[in-house]
Amino acid sequence: MSIKPVSLKPISLKPMPLKPMSITLKIFALLVAAALVVPYVPGIIYPIFVMKVMCYGLFACAFNLLLGFTGLVSFAHAAFLGSAGYVTGALMIRFGTHPLGTVTAFTLGVLASALVGLAIGGLAVRRRGIYFAMITLALSQIVYFLAVQFRWTGGEDGLQGIPRGNLFGLLDLSSDTAMYYVTLVLFSIGFLFVYRVVHSPFGQILQAVRENEPRATSLGYDTDRFRLAAFVLSATVAGYAGAMKALVFQLVSLNDVSLHTSTEVVLMTLLGGLGTMFGPLVGATLVVGLQNYLATIGDLVTVVIGLIFIVCVSFFRRGVVGEYLEWRRRRAQRALPAREPATAPSPSHAP
Amino acid sequence: MSDFALVTSGLTKTFGGFTAVKNVDLKVRRHTIHALIGPNGAGKTTFFNLLTKFHKPTAGSIVFESTDITAESPAATARRGLVRSFQISATFPHLTVKDNVRVALQRKLGTQYHFWKSSRSLDVLDDAAMRLLADVGLADAAAINAADLSYGRKRTLEIATTLALDPPFMLLDEPTQGMAIDDVDRIKKLIKRVAVGRTVLMVEHNMSVVADISDTITVLQRGEILAEGPYAQVSNDPAVKAAYLGGGHA
Numbered sequence: 035m036s037i038k039p040v041s042l043k044p045i046s047l048k049p050m051p052l053k054p055m056s057i058t059l060k061i062f063a064l065l066v067a068a069a070l071v072v073p074y075v076p077g078i079i080y081p082i083f084v085m086k087v088m089c090y091g092l093f094a095c096a097f098n099l100l101l102g103f104t105g106l107v108s109f110a111h112a113a114f115l116g117s118a119g120y121v122t123g124a125l126m127i128r129f130g131t132h133p134l135g136t137v138t139a140f141t142l143g144v145l146a147s148a149l150v151g152l153a154i155g156g157l158a159v160r161r162r163g164i165y166f167a168m169i170t171l172a173l174s175q176i177v178y179f180l181a182v183q184f185r186w187t188g189g190e191d192g193l194q195g196i197p198r199g200n201l202f203g204l205l206d207l208s209s210d211t212a213m214y215y216v217t218l219v220l221f222s223i224g225f226l227f228v229y230r231v232v233h234s235p236f237g238q239i240l241q242a243v244r245e246n247e248p249r250a251t252s253l254g255y256d257t258d259r260f261r262l263a264a265f266v267l268s269a270t271v272a273g274y275a276g277a278m279k280a281l282v283f284q285l286v287s288l289n290d291v292s293l294h295t296s297t298e299v300v301l302m303t304l305l306g307g308l309g310t311m312f313g314p315l316v317g318a319t320l321v322v323g324l325q326n327y328l329a330t331i332g333d334l335v336t337v338v339i340g341l342i343f344i345v346c347v348s349f350f351r352r353g354v355v356g357e358y359l360e361w362r363r364r365r366a367q368r369a370l371p372a373r374e375p376a377t378a379p380s381p382s383h384a385p
Numbered sequence: 386m387s388d389f390a391l392v393t394s395g396l397t398k399t400f401g402g403f404t405a406v407k408n409v410d411l412k413v414r415r416h417t418i419h420a421l422i423g424p425n426g427a428g429k430t431t432f433f434n435l436l437t438k439f440h441k442p443t444a445g446s447i448v449f450e451s452t453d454i455t456a457e458s459p460a461a462t463a464r465r466g467l468v469r470s471f472q473i474s475a476t477f478p479h480l481t482v483k484d485n486v487r488v489a490l491q492r493k494l495g496t497q498y499h500f501w502k503s504s505r506s507l508d509v510l511d512d513a514a515m516r517l518l519a520d521v522g523l524a525d526a527a528a529i530n531a532a533d534l535s536y537g538r539k540r541t542l543e544i545a546t547t548l549a550l551d552p553p554f555m556l557l558d559e560p561t562q563g564m565a566i567d568d569v570d571r572i573k574k575l576i577k578r579v580a581v582g583r584t585v586l587m588v589e590h591n592m593s594v595v596a597d598i599s600d601t602i603t604v605l606q607r608g609e610i611l612a613e614g615p616y617a618q619v620s621n622d623p624a625v626k627a628a629y630l631g632g633g634h635a
Contacts, residue, residue, distance in 0.1 A: 235491060235507055236500035242488045245477040252437065252471070253489050253550060254463035255497065263498060 056233075058311045062225065065315075069218055073211045081214045082282075083326055087319050088221040089279040094302040094314030095228045096271035101300075102309030103232050104264040105244035107167040109296045110154050110174035111272050116291030117177060118147035118273030119280040123193040124186050126281070130196075133203030140277045147273020148266055150177065155265030159258050171293070178291045192287035196280055207281070217282055224274050229311060231267055240264055301339070305346050307353030316354050387451065390415040390554055390584040391436070391467075396445035398431055398608075405431040407608035408445070413601075418576070418585045420595045423605035424628060429588040430472060432605070433558050436586075437469045438462050449554070464492075468552035470543050472559045472588075478532035482523055482542055485531050486514040489549035514549070521545045521575060537568030541575070548579055555579075557587035561594055573598055596620075604628065 073081050093115055100106045122143030129135040158169040181187045188194070198207035207213050231237055243250045243257045250257050280286045289295060298321065306317025321339060328335045350357045391413040398406040406428045413419045421429050434440040436447060438459040446455045454462055463469075477485050490510045491497060499506075518524045521541050526534060531542060540560060547555060560576060561569045569591060576585065577598045589595050595602060595616065602619045604611040612622045619625055 230503070231500045233504045234500045234502050235494070235496040235504060236498055236502075238484070238488060238491065238504055238507065239497045241480065242477050245479055246475055248439070248471065249475040249477065249546075250488075251439075251459045252463050252469050252475075253546070254460050254468075254492055256458070256460040260497075263500070267500060 058229065061312065062222075062229075066218065066222055073214050081210060083322070085214060085217045085282045086279075086326075087315075087322050088217055089275050089282060090299075090302065090322050091315040091318040092221055092224045092228075092278070093272055093275040094299050094306070094318045095225060095311075096268050096275060097299045098303045098308065098310075098314045099228055099231060099271065100264060100268040101303060102313075103237065103244070104240050104261065104268075106261060106265065107163075107300075108158075108170045108265070108268070109167055109293065109300075110158075110170035110177075111269075111299050112291050112293065112295035113154065113174035113177035114147040114151055114269040114272035115276035115279070115295060116181060116286065117150045118143040118276035119286040119290050120181065120187045120193065121146040122277040123196040123280045123286045126196050126199055127193065130199040133200065136199035136201060136207065136281070139199070140281070143277035143280070144270060144273045147276060148270040151266045151269020151273075152262075155262050155269065159262045159265060171296075174291070174293070174296060178288070178293075181288060181291045187286075190288065192285060192290075193280075194285050196284040196286070198281050198284065213282060217278060220274075220278050224271055224278075225315075228271060232311070236260075236263070301343055303353075305343065305353055307355030307357070307359070310353070310355040310359060313353050313355040320354075388414055390450060391586070392448045393436070394446050394448075396432070396435060396447065397443045398428075398435055398440055399443045405608050406435060406442075409605075409608070409610055411603060411610070413584060413586050415584050416580075416582060417600040418580050418587070418598050420599035420602045421586065421588045421605060422590070422595060422602060423611070426607075427605040428608040429605055430558060431608075433469060433556055433588060436556060437467065463550075466550075466553040467556065468547050468550050468554070469556040470547055470558055470560065472562065476531035476534075476539055476542055476546070479530055481528055482518065482531055482534065483511070483514050483527040485542055486517050486546050486549050487511070489546045490514060492550065517545050517549055521548075522571075537564050537572075540564065540568075540572065544572070544575060544579070552583070554584045554586070557585060557589075559588050559590060561589065561591050569594065 069084060072079055072084050093111070096114075097108070097111050100108055120143075122139045125139035125142060126135065129139065132138075154170055154173045157173065158166050161169055182189055198213060200206045201216070205212055205216075207216060239250070239255055239260055242253075243255065243260050247257050276290065279290070302317035302321050303314050304317070305320055306315065307313025320342075324339055324342075325335055328338060331338075346353065352360055389412045391411070393409055393411045396406060396409045396411070397404065409432065421432065423429055431440065435442050438454075438457055442455060446453055448454070449462075449465060449467055452465075454465065454467075457465075477488060480488065487507060487510050490513055491507060494507070494510070496502060496506065515524060515527060518527055521544060523538060523542060523545060526538065531539065534542060544557075544560065557576065561572050564572065573594050576587070580598075587599075589599075599616065601614065602616055603613045604619060604622075604625050606628045611628055612619050612625050614622075
């Protein structure tokens, strides 16, 4: 007869089978809920402004997917934003009234940016560091040159008065409110897509490649292929933001494919917090907000943003969200009794 | 099938005018621990980099389990089961100890490009990861970042990560370098234990480790094989003594 004695050991705390929603998704749900009421309070905040923030915020999220989570600096992101915008815009001008026009133009625009991403990434991905960045810069200048030369891009004029069309002949998008909610839905899908990529089996390997490339190789992972896949995904999301932007503002200009836009997205991402989910959104809000509300001082906006950037890289290098997370991490560590006293603080911890 | 897991013939690597590895014919017998020793600059690490394809050989060939792998990519060679560790500690510093092992285990799932799946799909690997960590004595550190481990435990984690691939052939580059005595002893026992059913080729400076656990020793000097055999034989070889102590003592 053998009866197992009841174990008196404390039960190990295993994670619950259904994990609660992550804190990131909760905050995002709150943001979306707040965004839902914006069209009803135009006196407080302009819906157009929020749409602009959503477009640039997603653009910065795409950039962050590459720099923050893969460790690649790209100066080609305007090429993706712009090429999707041009393709979407040009198709809308021709087929905008068709019930499937908007959906098709949007999809083909995104596809175009993915292809441009594949071409640029395919050439750049074998190089590292500054050489990688310079190749992306050179190739994006070619895209700029093509945008000036082609007829269908409108050259110096860009594409003006792009019709927004409609969704399946059911929802007319020419009204700003309809467009606002469609933009909110598209933005949410884009953001959740980036979140999923970061928190996926693929994202896990990306992180490993960023942390220690030779080790990832020695474990049998073709690191160049991971870089390229990340590059194309990032280009695709940037293009998605570009196609959104073309529909929202009904114009695509050379500025969208210019180096200026490529550097602006670096600024947004660093200001908000590299390698964090919300950093790019905060950074985009700051930059777009300053541009909008300081529009009266004209070109001086650039100086103000430049000064803010200098303050950022001098005093809070992790960006707004990054510094906040670091502050919380340190507070949590101080609250705990030191379990591993030998632990040295890691100098450049990016969550 | 021959008795040898790995055979190199005439393996040579030159950097500019300098020959780091010169015409090396090495045979590693299957399921043995084979040590590669030699003074600093003898070409041991370069030789390792050639075997794992981190360098391209200038001449010669590498045959692993009867397949010529000389022209293969490093990742493909790793997938074949020829897995290396590094001289400097090679962990993923900002991943937890458990995730470090899980990254290696993940390859078996074949989902490494699945960007649309939730990372919770990797939780099925947790048990295997914890078993490996318990096996090497790191279970208590599973949740902390690899960067926060002590040096000796980082090297242990490296071995656990390599073991996660269950490789038939392990290449260990100075596994006990820079370790305290206690750690050296632990790693030595660990290598001995995990080498059962595997082939191990290691570069090692610590003679007590080499003497205690290796079946065969190859001595390299200036990129060439100087002597080869079991410890007792190699340690009494006059040429080896000369290489280590200087010509005057031979």
